[in-house]
Each structure stands twice: as structure tokens, then as C-alpha cells.
Amino acid sequence: MTDHRPIGVFDSGVGGLTVLAALREVLPNESLLYLGDTARVPYGNKGADTIQRYARGAVRFLVERDVKAVVVACNTASAYALPGIADEWEIPIIGVIEPVANAAVASSRSGHIGVIGTRATVRSGAYVRAIERAGQTHIVPLQQPCPLFVPLAEEGWTQGPIVEAVASEYLSAFQGSAIDTLILGCTHYPLLKVTITQTLQRLMGRSVEVLDSATATAAYVQEALRRQKALRQTESNASVVYFVTDEPQRFADTGAPYLNEPLEHVEHIDLVT
Amino acid sequence: MTDHRPIGVFDSGVGGLTVLAALREVLPNESLLYLGDTARVPYGNKGADTIQRYARGAVRFLVERDVKAVVVACNTASAYALPGIADEWEIPIIGVIEPVANAAVASSRSGHIGVIGTRATVRSGAYVRAIERAGQTHIVPLQQPCPLFVPLAEEGWTQGPIVEAVASEYLSAFQGSAIDTLILGCTHYPLLKVTITQTLQRLMGRSVEVLDSATATAAYVQEALRRQKALRQTESNASVVYFVTDEPQRFADTGAPYLNEPLEHVEHIDLVT
Numbered sequence: 438m439t440d441h442r443p444i445g446v447f448d449s450g451v452g453g454l455t456v457l458a459a460l461r462e463v464l465p466n467e468s469l470l471y472l473g474d475t476a477r478v479p480y481g482n483k484g485a486d487t488i489q490r491y492a493r494g495a496v497r498f499l500v501e502r503d504v505k506a507v508v509v510a511c512n513t514a515s516a517y518a519l520p521g522i523a524d525e526w527e528i529p530i531i532g533v534i535e536p537v538a539n540a541a542v543a544s545s546r547s548g549h550i551g552v553i554g555t556r557a558t559v560r561s562g563a564y565v566r567a568i569e570r571a572g573q574t575h576i577v578p579l580q581q582p583c584p585l586f587v588p589l590a591e592e593g594w595t596q597g598p599i600v601e602a603v604a605s606e607y608l609s610a611f612q613g614s615a616i617d618t619l620i621l622g623c624t625h626y627p628l629l630k631v632t633i634t635q636t637l638q639r640l641m642g643r644s645v646e647v648l649d650s651a652t653a654t655a656a657y658v659q660e661a662l663r664r665q666k667a668l669r670q671t672e673s674n675a676s677v678v679y680f681v682t683d684e685p686q687r688f689a690d691t692g693a694p695y696l697n698e699p700l701e702h703v704e705h706i707d708l709v710t
Numbered sequence: 711m712t713d714h715r716p717i718g719v720f721d722s723g724v725g726g727l728t729v730l731a732a733l734r735e736v737l738p739n740e741s742l743l744y745l746g747d748t749a750r751v752p753y754g755n756k757g758a759d760t761i762q763r764y765a766r767g768a769v770r771f772l773v774e775r776d777v778k779a780v781v782v783a784c785n786t787a788s789a790y791a792l793p794g795i796a797d798e799w800e801i802p803i804i805g806v807i808e809p810v811a812n813a814a815v816a817s818s819r820s821g822h823i824g825v826i827g828t829r830a831t832v833r834s835g836a837y838v839r840a841i842e843r844a845g846q847t848h849i850v851p852l853q854q855p856c857p858l859f860v861p862l863a864e865e866g867w868t869q870g871p872i873v874e875a876v877a878s879e880y881l882s883a884f885q886g887s888a889i890d891t892l893i894l895g896c897t898h899y900p901l902l903k904v905t906i907t908q909t910l911q912r913l914m915g916r917s918v919e920v921l922d923s924a925t926a927t928a929a930y931v932q933e934a935l936r937r938q939k940a941l942r943q944t945e946s947n948a949s950v951v952y953f954v955t956d957e958p959q960r961f962a963d964t965g966a967p968y969l970n971e972p973l974e975h976v977e978h979i980d981l982v983t
Contacts (some may be wrong), residue, residue, distance in 0.1 A: 474752070475756070476760045477750050477758060478755070481914070482751070482864075482962055483749060483956050483957075483960075484956045484957030484959070485957075487956050489954075584861060584864070584865055585858070585861055585862070585867075586889070587792045587860040587861075588857060588858050588860075589858070591755075591857070592857050592858055594858075598874055598875065599872070599875050599879065602871065602872050602875060603872060608874065660785055682758075682760075683756050683757050683760050683761070683877070684757030684760070687756075687757050697711075709982050709983065710982065
């Protein structure tokens with residue numbers, strides 16, 4: 438059994454490319470369609486109704502292009518629009534929250550887990566619910582919004598005194614806590630992983646396991662498709678096509694650092710719902 | 711002669727409230743309609759076609775509500791969408807760039823003027839052209855994009871070591887230059903004016919006049935309406951109504967610090983073009 442249809446990946450902008458990169462790593466035979474809603478990015482500062490409307494239109498766009506699964510590679514959209522949208526389609530619609538929440542629960546010895554993300558993601562409580570579902574009902578995760586991490590990553594300021602000062606300000610919320618695992622609850626944050634890990638180590642006086650959603654989500658997608666016997670077996674003709682709602686060239690320029698290679702096949706499309 | 715119609719004010723988000731506040735200061739008799747396109751904010755990281763499309767729809771929305779003038783209180787939209795959109799309507803469509811460019815040329819003794827703004831505003835060259843039109847063709851303004859100033863202002867980090875470090879990083883571009891005047895080419899930046907002014911003074915070893923577009927634009931609107939004999943003479947019944955494309959409550963919460971008072975009469979509308 439094999440299913441040659443591509444996997445769809447959706448994010449508000451370039452952040453989901455961290456998930457796309459992880460998918461290519463573990464599923465090199467699969468073709469991928471990436472949709473970045475760059476004309477309306479970011480979602481993290483918007484309201485629930487708006488986020489749901491945008492995510493619903495984006496998932497529909499990918500489903501209509503005959504994908505075999507959609508990865509909602511955006512924490513804000515996963516937090517506000519799933520599982521509602523998943524129920525509307527027969528193919529798997531997979532978010533980035535459940536996979537890394539499961540991984541964090543499996544990794545943590547103390548049972549104390551920290552979560553950082555956008556204001557919208559933190560306010561949604563989606564990580565708290567996902568961690569509880571994964572079996573840690575007795576410990577409430579400690580959450581901290583870090584709104585400046587996305588603009589810092591987009592500015593390319595991922596190391597140095599300024600990002601360290603910002604990280605210290607945000608991560609000091611975890612001082613005195615018992616967390617031994619921290620979830621990077623935003624697809625941009627892996628770009629700051631070194632600074633986040635080092636700052637946390639300095640503040641806590643001990644090491645904390647830092648998990649990003651990209652790796653956990655890619656493993657989760659692999660397992661879901663394997664169970665459905667929908668993995669491609671052939672080792673050729675895997676392609677990646679990108680669709681964006683703002684200028685293709687701008688996306689190609691901003692996205693290249695996420696993949697460490699130039700982005701080809703970027704097409705403009707409109708999402709106006 | 712009097713014209714009782716309101717003045718329309720448009721911005722991508724809350725930043726234009728600095729212009730609205732200045733308008734209320736100099737034109738207390740005028741009713742105002744404010745439109746914040748909060749479901750698609752920010753514009754500063756988007757391409758020219760997208761910005762023009764959004765601005766065109768926003769101006770049309772206000773014109774259809776029978777305003778006597780529209781103030782495009784958003785530097786990015788002013789840079790990319792004017793004068794094209796202004797030519798489409800009979801009422802005055804006034805941007806924020808020309809007024810403060812004129813004020814800067816009038817204020818500068820050295821003729822050397824600095825401009826800071828979003829990447830999109832700087833890249834557009836709109837301030838360079840406006841300053842040249844105002845009479846300083848012999849000196850090219852020195853421009854510096856400051857992408858982190860907007861998220862810092864929105865995070866409420868307007869003073870202290872982090873914003874000072876970011877300001878030093880950006881404003882050091884002006885060290886060794888002869889600028890005696892700096893234009894804050896983004897409606898959010900007045901919230902950081904104290905830090906920007908002090909950091910510049912420290913870096914330059916002398917004071918630099920810092921001008922924001924809000925005050926200059928309000929004076930410009932007043933003069934334009936006076937020439938048309940379209941100012942309201944009555945001293946009562948001036949009202950302010952806000953329209954937003956994302957959640958009204960979120961806008962009211964974020965916007966209150968810009969006006970130092972609660973925002974009432976906030977309505978949700980859709981702009982889907």
C-alpha cells in the first residue's frame with residue numbers, strides 16, 4: 438500500500454518551515470505542499486474568531502489540492518481552531534500541540550513542565566489541556582508568554598546581549614519552580630533555542646530539557662501515516678511547493694534561513710475568507 | 711460655512727490612535743470615525759500589492775460612511791498607497807508622511823534629517839521623496855529601519871535597559887552624521903519618544919529635534935479643512951466611533967494607553983478585499 442498524495446503544511450508565515458524541515462528529515466519520500474498566510478501574519482495577536490476563520494480557509498485550500506493529511510504547523514491556529522476543523526474533514530488534520538505535549542510528559546521526571554508561546558497560545562490553555570490529556574492531571578503546567586521572541590527571530594537577533602536580556606526577563610518566571618522540561622510552544626522559537634537553553638540553565642542553576650514542536654510533530658505524522666498505510670515507498674520524485682498570500686519573493690528571502698537552502702516553487706494565491 | 715460630516719482616520723491597528731489624539735487636541739469640534747484593520751495588522755512586513763489592496767478597501771469603507779476627509783494614519787499605507795488612492799476620490803485623502811516631512815525641513819538648520827520607520831516604509835523611499843519635494847534636494851535623508859520598536863511598544867516596554875539597548879543598536883546608524891532632526895516615521899514610535907531622544911543625545915553628544923507625524927498631520931488636516939471652509943464651528947456633539955476588523959474588546963484594551971482613557975463605541979466590521 439502506498440499513497441502518493443502530498444502532505445499539506447499550513448502556517449501563518451515562515452515559522453512552520455521548522456516543521457516542514459523536520460518532516461523532510463523523517464519522511465524524505467513524501468511530497469509537501471506548504472501554505473503560508475503571509476498577507477495576514479501574525480495570528481498570535483488576533484482574536485479567536487478571526488484565527489478560526491483564517492485557519493478554516495487555509496485547511497480547505499490544502500484539502501482541495503488533494504493532500505492526504507494537513508499539518509497545522511502554527512501553534513496559535515492549533516490552539517484555537519483544532520479539533521473543530523479536524524472534525525470537518527476525513528483526512529487527518531494534525532496540530533503541533535498534542536505531539537510535543539506527549540513528548541514532554543514522556544520526558545519529564547518531576548512532572549513539572551513549562552510552556553512558552555505567544556499571548557494567544559498561552560491564553561487559549563491548549564497546552565494545559567494537552568498535557569492533562571497525556572496523563573499529568575495532577576500538575577498544572579507553568580506558562581509564560583514571550584511576545585518579543587518572534588520579532589527577535591525575524592530580525593535575526595537570535596544570540597547576543599539583547600536577546601539574552603529579553604530571555605532573562607521572560608524566563609525568570611520559571612525561577613524557583615520545579616520544571617525540568619520546557620516546551621517551545623511557537624514554531625519560531627527553535628531559532629532561539631541556544632539562547633533559551635543557556636538562559637534557563639543560568640537562571641535555574643541546573644539544566645532543563647527544551648523541546649520543540651517540529652521534531653515531535655514530524656514523528657507523530659510519520660506514525661499516523663504508517664498506521665493508515667499511507668506512507669510513500671518510492672524514493673524519488675518527492676517535491677515541495679510553497680503557496681503564499683503575500684509576495685513570493687519576500688517569503689523566499691525570509692524563509693531561506695529556516696531551511697538553510699533557497700526556496701524554489703513559491704506561488705502567490707489569495708485567501709479572502 | 712460648516713461641514714458637519716466626520717473625519718475618517720485609518721490605520722492597520724492601534725498606532726493611528728496617536729494621530730487621532732492629536733486631531734482631537736487641535737480640532738475638538740470634529741466628529742471622528744476611526745478604522746483599525748486589526749485582523750490583518752501589521753502592514754509593515756507585507757508587500758506593496760497587499761498593502762495597496764488593504765488600504766484601498768479601508769479608504770473606501772470610510773468614504774462610504776460619508777466622511778469629509780480621510781487621514782491615512784499609517785506610515786506604511788501612506789508610503790505605498792498614496793497618492794494613487796487619493797486620486798480616486800474627491801475628498802482630501804491625507805497621509806502622515808508629507809506633513810512631518812515639511813515640518814522637518816522647516817525645523818532643520820543643517821539640512822541633515824534622519825528617518826526611522828518599519829522596513830517597508832524605509833524601503834519605499836517615500837520620506838526621501840517627500841523631503842526632496844519640501845525643498846532639500848541637495849541632502850539625502852539618512853534612514854534606519856527599527857522593526858523591534860513596534861513589538862516593544864506593544865509589549866509596553868517603552869523605557870528601561872532592554873529598549874535602551876535596542877535603541878542604541880538601531881540609532882548608532884546616525885553616529886558621525888550631521889543630522890539635527892529625526893522623523894519618527896511610524897505611528898507607534900511616539901510611545902518610545904523619551905528613550906529615543908535620550909539615546910540619540912547620548913550617542914551624538916548633542917541634542918537632536920525628534921518630530922512625530924501625529925502633531926504635524928493634525929495641523930495639516932486643520933489647515934486643509936480651513937482652506938475648504940469645511941471645519942465644524944459648533945462646540946458640541948463631537949463624537950468618536952471606532953471600527954475594527956478583529957475583536958472590539960481586544961482593540962479597546964490595547965488602545966486605551968494611547969488615549970489615556972477608555973475607548974467606547976468600538977464596532978466589529980469585515981474587510982475581505
